[in-house]
Amino acid sequence: MFPVAPTAIPHQATEDILLAVYRLPKGTRLIVSLYSIHHDPDLWTDPKVFRPKQFLRDGLIKIPEYWVPFGMDHRSCIGYQLARKELFLIYANMMRNFRLVPEGDSPPSLEFQPG
Numbered sequence: 172m173f174p175v176a177p178t179a180i181p182h183q184a185t186e187d188i189l190l191a192v193y194r195l196p197k198g199t200r201l202i203v204s205l206y207s208i209h210h211d212p213d214l215w216t217d218p219k220v221f222r223p224k225q226f227l228r229d230g231l232i233k234i235p236e237y238w239v240p241f242g243m244d245h246r247s248c249i250g251y252q253l254a255r256k257e258l259f260l261i262y263a264n265m266m267r268n269f270r271l272v273p274e275g276d277s278p279p280s281l282e283f284q285p286g
């Protein structure tokens with residue numbers, strides 16, 4: 172639902188480039204809004220709704236190329252693979268040692284809270 176950071180690490184254009192209809196001269200600082208990508212209604216069906224099943228296709232996990240919480244390509248987070256493995260271990264240990272139940276009758280709010 173929400174990326175760890177709202178923006179990717181700033182980059183700089185190393186040459187003059189044309190991005191869609193915009194001309195960006197060499198030296199332009201580029202900041203990608205990860206939050207905007209992950210909440211773009213052109214990419215996601217109802218992006219404000221938590222729907223993990225959107226990553227499943229024919230029973231297999233299928234991650235869309237525009238899901239970029241760790242950046243993308245060769246400029247992605249250097250700790251991505253380690254983070255994935257650690258998250259699996261943390262989750263597996265939590266499921267083994269605890270019984271997680273929601274507090275009250277309704278699930279927790281998914282309303283964005285900065286900070």
